[in-house]
Amino acid sequence: MSSATSTTVSPALARSGFLRARLASFLAVFPLSVWTFFHLWHALSGFQGADEWQAALTEYPHPVAEALTGVVVLLPLAIHTVWGIGRLATSRPNNVRYRFYGNLKYLLQRLAGVGVLLFLGAHLWLALLKPRIVEGHPESFADLAEHMHFHGPTLATYVLGILGVAFHVANGLQSFCMGWGVVTSQKGLRRLEGVTLVVFLLLLAMGWGAVYALWAAGAAAPS
Numbered sequence: 001m002s003s004a005t006s007t008t009v010s011p012a013l014a015r016s017g018f019l020r021a022r023l024a025s026f027l028a029v030f031p032l033s034v035w036t037f038f039h040l041w042h043a044l045s046g047f048q049g050a051d052e053w054q055a056a057l058t059e060y061p062h063p064v065a066e067a068l069t070g071v072v073v074l075l076p077l078a079i080h081t082v083w084g085i086g087r088l089a090t091s092r093p094n095n096v097r098y099r100f101y102g103n104l105k106y107l108l109q110r111l112a113g114v115g116v117l118l119f120l121g122a123h124l125w126l127a128l129l130k131p132r133i134v135e136g137h138p139e140s141f142a143d144l145a146e147h148m149h150f151h152g153p154t155l156a157t158y159v160l161g162i163l164g165v166a167f168h169v170a171n172g173l174q175s176f177c178m179g180w181g182v183v184t185s186q187k188g189l190r191r192l193e194g195v196t197l198v199v200f201l202l203l204l205a206m207g208w209g210a211v212y213a214l215w216a217a218g219a220a221a222p223s
Contacts, residue, residue, distance in 0.1 A: 174196040
């Protein structure tokens with residue numbers, strides 16, 4: 001009797017965990033997934049040249065706008081990251097209740113989450129913090145393009161990082177729709193699977209397109 005009691009989760013604790021999961025799921029979509037889409041869209045301005053890329057990604061009309069962007073993006077990212085690490089440490093695939101495909105997606109989502117965390121850490125430091133804090137200016141299109149073309153690890157990091165971001169965001173949107181009751185019927189779930197695939201391919205195409213624009217621009221830089 002005592003062992004059964006020790007493993008019982010109180011209603012208050014279960015409700016608290018449920019609310020935290022809902023908050024983390026909501027923040028993953030609003031604003032993180034929305035911001036990711038527009039960030040990748042703006043990154044495609046690399047096809048138009050350095051000035052357009054700099055204006056779209058590194059310039060802000062006012063310091064307040066820059067600070068507000070940081071709060072709107074970085075604070076939800078921090079909350080979602082803390083929740084995700086806790087979820088990674090406590091959750092496991094369930095091969096008894098769910099089919100192999102569902103468990104495979106679960107595993108890939110967790111692996112992608114770890115990869116995205118490492119990628120974003122490097123990206124935030126190299127693209128945002130280091131240029132502004134250490135070098136005193138925003139990230140340079142020419143420097144990034146040169147590294148993208150002539151430095152293999154940089155290219156590989158962006159290619160694999162964007163792959164992880166695209167999968168994590170798309171699969172997270174599917175989980176959001178299921179967890180929040182947006183889609184509940186079997187027919188709706190099958191359609192949602194197709195929508196998830198389209199979102200994944202769209203984000204991947206945008207991200208890899210932006211990388212190609214930088215890589216192509218870097219070819220003109222001296223090696």
